Amino acid sequence: MTAVVKDHLGDHGVQYVASSEHEPDHTLADVTRCHDLLGFAPRSPDLDATVVALIEERSISLAPVDGAA
Numbered sequence: 001m002t003a004v005v006k007d008h009l010g011d012h013g014v015q016y017v018a019s020s021e022h023e024p025d026h027t028l029a030d031v032t033r034c035h036d037l038l039g040f041a042p043r044s045p046d047l048d049a050t051v052v053a054l055i056e057e058r059s060i061s062l063a064p065v066d067g068a069a
Contacts, residue, residue, distance in 0.1 A: 004048045008055045 002016045035041050 004051050005055075008052060 002014060005014070006012075031040075031042055
């Protein structure tokens with residue numbers, strides 16, 4: 001995902017850091033109650049496409065890290 005952001009907004013010094021051994025690879029979240037109470041069923045969208053859509057929708061632009069224009 002960092003590559004998608006960099007492709008659309010430029011390189012602003014953001015660095016990818018691998019997860020630590022203490023972070024879970026996945027969760028076992030049960031969304032049954034959410035669905036039962038709210039009728040909401042989450043789905044896993046294409047994260048890269050979501051990031052691009054948010055960037056375009058909000059016309060996001062970032063200043064370089066050093067503050068230079």
